[in-house]
Amino acid sequence: MEERVVEHPRRPTIADVAERAGVSKTSVSFAFNSPNRLAPDTAERIRHVAASIGYRPHPVARMLSQRRTGAIGMLTPQALGVMFENPFFGAFTAGVSTAAEASGYALQLVSPLAGSLARAVGRATVDGIVAIGLPYQHPEVEEIRRAGIPMVTVDAAWPADMPTVDVEEERGSREAASYIASLGHRDILVISIDAPAANRDQAPETIMARRLRGYRQGLLDAGVSEPPTEVIAYTATIESGRAAFHDAWSNGHRPTAVLAMSDALAIGAMHAARTLDLRVPADVSIVGYDDIDVAQYVDPPLTTVRQPIRRKGEAAVELLLAVVHGEPPSDIHTTLATNLIVRASTAPPPQWARPVKGGEAEP
Amino acid sequence: MEERVVEHPRRPTIADVAERAGVSKTSVSFAFNSPNRLAPDTAERIRHVAASIGYRPHPVARMLSQRRTGAIGMLTPQALGVMFENPFFGAFTAGVSTAAEASGYALQLVSPLAGSLARAVGRATVDGIVAIGLPYQHPEVEEIRRAGIPMVTVDAAWPADMPTVDVEEERGSREAASYIASLGHRDILVISIDAPAANRDQAPETIMARRLRGYRQGLLDAGVSEPPTEVIAYTATIESGRAAFHDAWSNGHRPTAVLAMSDALAIGAMHAARTLDLRVPADVSIVGYDDIDVAQYVDPPLTTVRQPIRRKGEAAVELLLAVVHGEPPSDIHTTLATNLIVRASTAPPPQWARPVKGGEAEP
DNA sequence: TTGTAGGCGTTATCAT
C-alpha cells in the first residue's frame, strides 16, 4: 500500500518475489507448486507479495526446467488456410482440441514454415505430435522423425511401429459403391484426392488408394466388372469438386453416378452438375465421404460414408498421450468404423442414360 | 564414419557439438544463427558434426534466451470443441493461420484450461494474442490483461486503447432487416446469440447488441415500428438454431421471417421450419449472418449478411504483429465491410400470414 | 575469426 507503484521496466521474476518476501527462490517456487511443503502463513505471505508486484511464473523458463511443455502439436502437411477449406478438418481439430483440453494440454498448430514442415517441427514446443494425412513418402519425413518427438499419424499409411488412427476405409467405400451399383448405375465417376507428394504409385497404401480399392471391390460385389472412371482433385474442397466434375464432363464423360472421396468434393460436384442442367439425383447420383455436419443440410441432403471425425481426433490424442506418458497400449493401431448414410442425393439412373460409353472419346 | 553410433540417452546439446568439433559453444551457435561470422569451412565443419550426432537447437532454450517465442496465440472464450461447431470459426482460424504463416509465426490455440482462461493464458508461450469474441466483461479479463501480452480483440467491445478488428455490424443487419421489411414481412423473429458471461445488460456494445440495433433500425427505415420478437441462443450452432426456432414456435410465435445472427443458426432454423411443415421461403423467410462457404449450397441457398471472415483473421494478425514489433499503426481499430447477399431463402410473406399476432399468448 | 563468461527464469537436489 505504501510502496510507490513504479512502471515495471521488466517482468518481475521469482527472485524479485523472494527478495521482497524475505525468503529464498525455492520457497517462492514451493508457494506456487507445492504449497503444502510450506508453513501455511509463509505460503500465504509469499503469494500475497507475488500478487502485489504482479509476478507470474514464466512459462518458458518452466518448460526448460521441467523438460516438458504441456502442449501437443497438430501437424498438417499443407498450409492451414488450405486445410480449413474442408469442413472435415474443423471437425477433426475439434476432436483433437477437446481431448487435449480434457488432459490439460494446450494445442499448437504445426504447418509448413517457409515451405518446410521439418523447420516448423523444429520450432514447435510440444511434447508430442498428431500428424493428419502426413504421407510416409513426404520428402521431409526423415528430418521430422529425427526430431524425436512422439508422434501418432492419422489417415496415412506408415510402417507398423508408428502408432496410427484410421477408419475402415475400404469397408465404407465398398459399401457405397455396392449400393450405387445395386441402384443400376454403370457409368461411374470417382473423384479422388491425391496430394502431389503422395503419388499413389509411390504410396500404394494411402487412404485414397484404399478407398479406391473399396470402390472397385464394391462394384465387383454387385457384379459390375467395368471399372469406374477416375479423376483426381488435389485438394478436398468444394471448389475442387466443382472443377473435377466440370473437367470430367468436358472430357466427354457422362457418369450417372459420382463417388467423391470427401463431402466437400461431393458438394462441389453437385453444384457443377446443376450448372450443367443436370438434376441430382434424377440425372446424376452423388455420394460423398465423411458425413460432415452440413452434409444433411445441403440440397439435396447428401448420401455419404460416415466416419467419426471428432472421435478420430480424440482417439489420436488419447493414443499420443499414452505414448508420451510412457504407457503405450498393446495395440498402437486404432481403427474406427465407417458406415453408409443414405439420404437424397442418390437414386436409380435415368432410363435414357448410357448413350455414350464413359471414358475414351471413341466416335 | 568411424565413430560408433551409440543410442543417445539424452538429446545432444550445443556443448556436445562444440566438444566434438573442437570449438566453443559460441561458434556452434554462430554456425546456426550467423554463419557469416564464421570462416566458411569452420561453419561447414560444425554443421557437419551437428548433423552427424543429430543435434538440433532446443526451441525452448532458444525462446528463453531470446525472449521471444515466434508464436501467436488465438484466444477463445469457450472450449474449442464448441467453437469449431460453427463453420465461421474454421474460416476465421484459416485467416489467422494464413497471416501467421506468412510472417513466420506459429499458431497456438488458447482455450480455457480446467475452466480458467487466465490459466491458459499464463501457460501460453506466445508473443501476442488474437482474442475472438472475448467480452470485456469476462470475469477473468483483468487477470488476462495482467499477463501483459500484446493483444488484439476481434468481435468484441473494448475500451478504445485496445486494438480491435470488427465489421460494420449495424450496417449489415440493418440492410438485412430493411430488405425483409420491404418484402412485406411484419412478424419477425430474431435469433440472437448471447454468451452467458456477456449479458447484454452489462455489455451494451457487444456485437450482438449492435446487430440487434441494426435490425431494429432497418425495420424502422422501412416504416415498421413493431419491434421484432427475440429469442436467444447460447451457442452459434445448427443445433441451437433448430432449438431456438422450435422454442419460439412452441411459445406461440408465428413469424413469417427469421433474422438469425449467424448462418449456422439460420441453417438450423430452416431445418426446424421444415420439420414443422413450413416451406422456406414460401411460408417462412430466413436470413443468416456471416456467409460461410456452405451458405450457398444449403437448401435453399441462404440469403445472408456477408462479412469477410478470413480477412478478419488476417487483419487481426497483421495488427497484432505490428503491435508486437513496436510499430502500431495510427489507427488501431480496423473495420471491415459487410453486405447483404440475397439468395433463395427469402421471399414475400404468404397471404394467409398474420392470423396470430406474434408474442403474447393472448387468446 | 573465435572464445570466455554471464544471463534468461525456473525447478530440482541436497542440505540444514
Added chain:
DNA sequence: ATGATAACGCCTACAA
C-alpha cells in the same frame, strides 16, 4: 520448514 546451488540449453556482449 526453508535455503544454497546447480542444472536446464541457448544466446550474446565483450574479449582476445
